[in-house]
């Protein structure tokens with residue numbers, strides 16, 4: 541599947557102490573329209589999966605073309621990832637990586653399914669924040685950027 545290109549997201553949530561947690565994910569899929577539902581597949585045993593299930597919600601930060609450093613940070617060994625990025629707490633309480641994402645979807649967990657070494661997490665989208673930018677891409681083990689400019693109508697932030 542590494543030869544099947546995807547966008548790149550950082551899934552963020554809060555652990556039991558209220559500390560922000562997050563990990564880079566490419567397994568983001570749109571599942572249903574009504575209600576709008578996303579699916580992410582998180583490695584079992586990850587503290588980030590524990591945070592998502594305990595908190596009952598998560599944010600999907602869809603990274604823009606300048607977000608590669610953040611994608612690598614949230615997939616790497618750095619223990620305090622949030623100390624190295626600009627983030628803010630959304631009204632939902634969830635941590636948003638506003639500077640690195642062209643859109644952020646806040647989701648409420650509506651389903652969990654363990655499948656071998658990963659858990660599929662379904663989340664109903666509650667709010668969406670739009671920023672400017674076009675997607676960061678990942679495929680064949682490399683990051684790249686969307687080759688076309690952002691349409692003007694997509695440049696205006698909306699909430």
Ligand SMILES: Cc1cc2nc3c(=O)[nH]c(=O)nc-3n(C[C@H](O)[C@H](O)[C@H](O)COP(=O)(O)O)c2cc1C
Pocket residue numbers: 548562563564565566567568581582583585586587588611612614615616617678
């Ligand atoms: C581009 C990219 C996409 C990734 N997608 C996923 C994913 O969908 N699910 C997953 O569990 N890990 C994914 N990973 C790996 C995690 O980001 C990585 O294992 C991270 O360290 C997990 O955080 P943790 O070790 O603190 O649990 C991806 C990594 C990269 C670089």
